[in-house]
Amino acid sequence: MIxxxxxxASLPRADxxxxxxxxxxxxxxxxxxLCEPDTPTRCVYFPISGFISLITLxxxxxxxxxGMVGSEGMLGSEVALGxxxxxxxxxxxxDGLAHRITALAFKRExxxxxxxxxxxxxxxxxxxxxLAASAACLRFHLIxxxxxxxLLMSQDRAHSNHFHVTQEFLAYMLGVRRVGITSAxxxxxxxxxxxYHRGEMTVVxxxxxxxxxxxxxxxxxxxxxxxxx
Numbered sequence: 001m002i003x004x005x006x007x008x009a010s011l012p013r014a015d016x017x018x019x020x021x022x023x024x025x026x027x028x029x030x031x032x033x034l035c036e037p038d039t040p041t042r043c044v045y046f047p048i049s050g051f052i053s054l055i056t057l058x059x060x061x062x063x064x065x066x067g068m069v070g071s072e073g074m075l076g077s078e079v080a081l082g083x084x085x086x087x088x089x090x091x092x093x094x095d096g097l098a099h100r101i102t103a104l105a106f107k108r109e110x111x112x113x114x115x116x117x118x119x120x121x122x123x124x125x126x127x128x129x130x131l132a133a134s135a136a137c138l139r140f141h142l143i144x145x146x147x148x149x150x151l152l153m154s155q156d157r158a159h160s161n162h163f164h165v166t167q168e169f170l171a172y173m174l175g176v177r178r179v180g181i182t183s184a185x186x187x188x189x190x191x192x193x194x195x196y197h198r199g200e201m202t203v204v205x206x207x208x209x210x211x212x213x214x215x216x217x218x219x220x221x222x223x224x225x226x227x228x229x
Contacts, residue, residue, distance in 0.1 A: 044076030050096015070157025
C-alpha cells in the first residue's frame with residue numbers, strides 16, 4: 001500500500017495541507033456503489049489504496065467499464081467543471097482507503113487554489129484521453145489483449161500481484177460473454193502469465209502480460225506521465 005494519493009501529493013505544500021484539512025478518511029469496501037448516473041455528486045474521493053470502476057449504463061443493460069480510478073486519480077472531477085451530477089456509476093472494485101471531501105467544500109478549495117485548478121485541468125484532459133482509448137479498445141481489440149490490459153490496470157491500482165476478481169465480474173467489466181473471459185484467461189494461464197483459481201488472481205509474469213496487452217495500456221500510462229508526472 002502506498003501512503004498517499006498522487007494528485008494530492010503533487011500539489012504545493014500549502015495547497016495540499018489546506019485540502020487535506022477538509023478531507024476525512026473513508027473506507028472503500030468491495031462492490032459498494034459510490035454514485036449513479038444523473039444523481040447529485042455529494043462527495044469527491046481521492047483513493048489512497050483500493051480502486052473504483054467507472055461504468056456507463058445504456059438502455060437498461062448492465063453496463064460496461066469505461067475507466068478505472070486508483071491512487072493516481074480521483075472520483076468526482078465533474079465538480080471542477082461546475083457540473084452537479086455524475087455521468088457514470090462508480091463501483092468499488094478493490095478494498096482500500098480514500099480521502100473524502102464534500103462537493104461543496106471541494107468547490108471552495110477549487111476557488112481558493114490556482115494550483116488545484118491547474119492540476120484538475122490536466123487530470124480532466126487525461127481522463128478524456130483514457131475514455132477515448134477505452135472506446136476504441138472496445139471496438140477494435142480482441143478479448144485476450146483487452147483482458148491483459150484490464151489486469152495490468154487493476155494490478156497497478158491494487159499495488160499487489162494478487163487481487164480478487166470473478167470471471168462473471170470480468171465479463172461485466174469488459175462487456176463480453178463469460179465464455180470469452182474463460183477462454184482468454186485460460187490462454188494467459190497456460191502461457192504462465194497469470195494464475196487464477198476461484199476468484200483469486202495472481203499476476204505471475206508482468207512483462208509477459210504487458211506484451212500480451214493491447215497498446216492502449218502503454219498509451220494511457222504515457223498520457224498520464226506526460227501531463228501529471
